[in-house]
Amino acid sequence: MPITPDNLLAAQPRRGTLCWCLLLMLLVLTPLLAASFGAAEIGVVDVLNVLGKRWLDMGQVSGIREQIIWELRLPRIILAFTAGAGLALSGFVLQSVTRNPLADPYLFGISSGASFGAVLAITLTGGTVLAGLSLPAGAFLGACLSVLLVLALAGHRMTSQVERMLLSGVAVSFMFGALTSLLLYFSTPLAAQSMLFWTMGSFAQAEWHSLWLPVGVVTIALGLVFGQKRQILAMLSGDETAHTLGVRVVKMRLGMLLLCSLITATLVAHCGGIGFVGLMVPHLVRLLLPGQQPILLTAIVGGLFMVWVDVLARSVLPSQELPVGVLTSAVGSVFFLFVLRRRGQ
Amino acid sequence: MNAALRAENLSWSADGTQILQDVSFALQPGKMLGLIGPNGAGKSSLLRCLYRYHQPQAGKVLLNDKEINSISHKTFAQTVAVVLQDTPTEMNTNVQQIVATGLTPYKGLFQWDNKEDNNAIHSALCQVGLADKAYASFSHLSGGEKQRALIARAIVQRPSLLILDEPTNHLDIRYQIQILELVRSLGITVIASIHDLNLASALCDELLLLSQGRCVAFGAAEEVLTESQISQVFGVCCKVTPHPQLAKPLIHYYYGYHHENGFSNDSETNNEVVTDANNA
Numbered sequence: 001m002p003i004t005p006d007n008l009l010a011a012q013p014r015r016g017t018l019c020w021c022l023l024l025m026l027l028v029l030t031p032l033l034a035a036s037f038g039a040a041e042i043g044v045v046d047v048l049n050v051l052g053k054r055w056l057d058m059g060q061v062s063g064i065r066e067q068i069i070w071e072l073r074l075p076r077i078i079l080a081f082t083a084g085a086g087l088a089l090s091g092f093v094l095q096s097v098t099r100n101p102l103a104d105p106y107l108f109g110i111s112s113g114a115s116f117g118a119v120l121a122i123t124l125t126g127g128t129v130l131a132g133l134s135l136p137a138g139a140f141l142g143a144c145l146s147v148l149l150v151l152a153l154a155g156h157r158m159t160s161q162v163e164r165m166l167l168s169g170v171a172v173s174f175m176f177g178a179l180t181s182l183l184l185y186f187s188t189p190l191a192a193q194s195m196l197f198w199t200m201g202s203f204a205q206a207e208w209h210s211l212w213l214p215v216g217v218v219t220i221a222l223g224l225v226f227g228q229k230r231q232i233l234a235m236l237s238g239d240e241t242a243h244t245l246g247v248r249v250v251k252m253r254l255g256m257l258l259l260c261s262l263i264t265a266t267l268v269a270h271c272g273g274i275g276f277v278g279l280m281v282p283h284l285v286r287l288l289l290p291g292q293q294p295i296l297l298t299a300i301v302g303g304l305f306m307v308w309v310d311v312l313a314r315s316v317l318p319s320q321e322l323p324v325g326v327l328t329s330a331v332g333s334v335f336f337l338f339v340l341r342r343r344g345q
Numbered sequence: 346m347n348a349a350l351r352a353e354n355l356s357w358s359a360d361g362t363q364i365l366q367d368v369s370f371a372l373q374p375g376k377m378l379g380l381i382g383p384n385g386a387g388k389s390s391l392l393r394c395l396y397r398y399h400q401p402q403a404g405k406v407l408l409n410d411k412e413i414n415s416i417s418h419k420t421f422a423q424t425v426a427v428v429l430q431d432t433p434t435e436m437n438t439n440v441q442q443i444v445a446t447g448l449t450p451y452k453g454l455f456q457w458d459n460k461e462d463n464n465a466i467h468s469a470l471c472q473v474g475l476a477d478k479a480y481a482s483f484s485h486l487s488g489g490e491k492q493r494a495l496i497a498r499a500i501v502q503r504p505s506l507l508i509l510d511e512p513t514n515h516l517d518i519r520y521q522i523q524i525l526e527l528v529r530s531l532g533i534t535v536i537a538s539i540h541d542l543n544l545a546s547a548l549c550d551e552l553l554l555l556s557q558g559r560c561v562a563f564g565a566a567e568e569v570l571t572e573s574q575i576s577q578v579f580g581v582c583c584k585v586t587p588h589p590q591l592a593k594p595l596i597h598y599y600y601g602y603h604h605e606n607g608f609s610n611d612s613e614t615n616n617e618v619v620t621d622a623n624n625a
Contacts (some may be wrong), residue, residue: 226455227454227455228454230445230446230448230449230452230456231449233438233442233445233446234446234449236438237438237443237446238429238431240398240427240429241427241429243396243397243398244396244398244422244425244426244427244429245422245446245447245449245450245502246418246419246421246422246423246449246450247418247449248418290482292439292442293438293442
């Protein structure tokens with residue numbers, strides 16, 4: 001085997017660098033391009049003009065276009081990017097610390113808890129103006145409740161913790177699912193409809209003044225995970241090995257579950273249930289860059305993926321927006337089956 | 346009295362079953378201890394008590410004369426490195442990353458690998474002969490290469506005590522010798538559980554023979570690997586002669602334990618075999 005070592009040595013980092021360059025380029029181009037898609041005819045030049053006007057006090061653009069770009073599309077793109085990055089990050093971390101390739105932010109009952117909270121909020125406020133405010137709060141509280149249940153049931157024994165986490169997550173999911181169905185069964189059609197809309201996820205509600213919370217949470221979480229990268233990677237080699245490397249395995253896993261739950265609960269409250277990104281993007285990155293565990297890269301890929309899925313949701317039908325959760329799940333599952341097929345061969 | 350590791354009257358039980366009972370030994374710095382005994386004798390459990398994965402119900406372990414539970418997680422991991430039998434490999438990590446995790450106990454938050462660390466990783470990989478596989482996926486390595494990669498991680502961890510749980514399992518004889526000689530060459534205190542008694546005899550300074558959770562014998566190979574102790578603990582008959590190269594005990598086994606009513610473990614039949622074998 002005189003050839004392979006050289007190739008391997010050189011090829012891996014080069015591939016990583018290539019990926020990074022590509023991603024950075026996309027990162028710059030994506031907001032400009034993504035903002036020019038949608039119902040209104042807007043070009044990349046308009047987007048540049050708006051940005052120039054806002055930031056550098058130069059450039060000419062009509063008022064209505066400025067409003068569409070600055071008030072509607074840019075916050076939406078930022079929220080979509082944040083959501084994608086946050087979900088991908090959570091998926092990456094949870095898959096690593098549980099060493100379960102199927103772990104994703106929704107596996108631990110978070111989404112069903114959030115749905116329950118949302119439905120309860122809608123039912124209690126009865127579809128009034130209050131609903132718009134109480135729905136995210138209800139979703140957030142519901143998500144927190146389910147995570148606290150899972151955390152309380154997970155226990156502190158290293159040998160059984162992962163299994164108990166997963167099983168209690170599934171049980172909590174079913175419990176809140178049943179409660180949600182029960183509430184919906186007795187609720188008004190209006191409440192059921194707004195509930196359905198919320199479950200499918202959307203970035204249409206994005207506004208500058210409400211962006212700070214999801215952006216802040218995801219950024220801080222990314223920082224925390226980045227700081228613990230070494231410990232998370234050590235846990236990939238098994239609990240016992242991680243223990244011998246000085247990692248406090250049980251505490252670490254509970255902490256990471258809590259962190260990921262916080263990200264997911266915040267995102268679910270802001271943009272509804274968007275499935276599959278958290279599960280799929282980490283696997284996609286692992287597939288593209290075998291033998292590497294890039295946290296930042298995973299988050300960026302997740303964010304970019306979400307922005308473009310949202311663009312698709314806005315522009316695939318001429319007069320209507322598709323719910324983004326439906327698209328991510330559709331694109332995601334097809335992709336996943338494709339990966340499984342390739343892996344199997 | 347300056348033992349690198351001292352176990353005093355260790356007892357550990359799991360779910361009501363006594364696994365370890367009253368195990369005591371002391372190991373001088375720089376020595377290599379081979380842990381031998383039949384399956385289920387408690388070898389892995391004893392090791393787990395030594396690296397704090399199990400908490401013994403009675404007795405204590407002293408590392409450089411310090412009670413191990415009084416040592417912080419970080420300091421303990423800087424002093425003791427462990428190479429385990431099975432390492433999960435579903436998540437694709439490459440060799441270099443696996444070895445780099447050996448630095449975990451030395452790093453706080455946001456401390457990345459610097460040039461010095463990379464040099465340490467590289468020289469550890471060279472030491473185990475895996476420099477050319479640094480970016481290969483860990484799961485694609487052969488059994489011997491995996492074992493060597495894990496030893497490279499232990500080297501990066503800069504321990505004064507290295508614990509290995511059956512490091513020679515599933516390896517061919519060349520790798521078995523290579524791994525143990527590599528570990529010996531590190532010059533640190535080593536404890537390894539080993540199944541092959543001849544290998545343990547040849548390469549360890551001291552041996553600890555466990556049977557049903559108890560320490561049957563502890564000392565130099567000549568004192569531990571006697572014909573009577575081997576037949577008593579393992580239920581096989583053998584003849585021990587000096588090794589032609591090392592003059593350490595070399596065990597020759599006798600065969601023919603299958604009886605018409607199946608395999609038997611009780612000592613009476615074993616004695617029969619002894620006479621048969623000796624007459625033959």
